[in-house]
């Protein structure tokens with residue numbers, strides 16, 4: 618590692634759980650961030666600052682005035698511009714060591730393979746069930762690690778699904794009942810610091826995966842910022858899951 622980077626990442630390297638080896642793992646990682654709303658913005662800032670190797674940014678939206686209340690990568694001068702373009706520019710100005718790619722598009726069944734094939738870990742920061750299901754099915758098939766966050770009002774949640782383990786539940790194992798609902802935050806209320814907290818949690822889960830600190834735990838962590846309540850819910854593979862119960866091993 619170059620001297621400049623030893624200094625840059627010194628506060629990580631001083632953590633015995635990270636050290637130089639861990640920082641090297643972080644620096645060689647390839648991450649996709651799907652969705653650059655509040656969660657995607659805050660997670661990608663910490664990932665770029667931590668020196669991940671590559672960040673693939675995916676979003677097809679442009680920046681709206683109502684985004685500035687919580688999407689910390691964007692400023693007034695960026696209104697109406699593409700989110701991925703501005704995010705790429707700001708993340709590169711934070712850390713030029715990171716390879717930042719921008720994809721101004723929406724993930725669908727026909728483009729997902731091309732867009733995500735180079736990424737080892739996928740952060741799902743999207744705002745609708747349809748895209749979440751497409752990303753889940755892809756990560757399940759490709760045995761990738763999926764870290765997912767969502768937030769609405771005062772409450773947010775996140776979970777990690779490590780499909781390298783064939784006993785891992787998938788998103789549809791536990792969210793099949795919610796089919797048809799939409800968690801779009803475009804029109805719904807959201808407490809600004811909540812997305813910073815959930816975004817930081819998913820960046821933390823991801824970095825812990827990269828340094829192999831985090832064991833594979835099948836749980837959803839739910840945070841209620843109004844009451845400062847923190848809840849863990851166990852999730853299990855569902856034998857009647859419409860998706861993963863049918864996947865060939």
Ligand SMILES: [Zn+2]
Nearest residue numbers: 787790858861
């Ligand atoms: Zn499943």
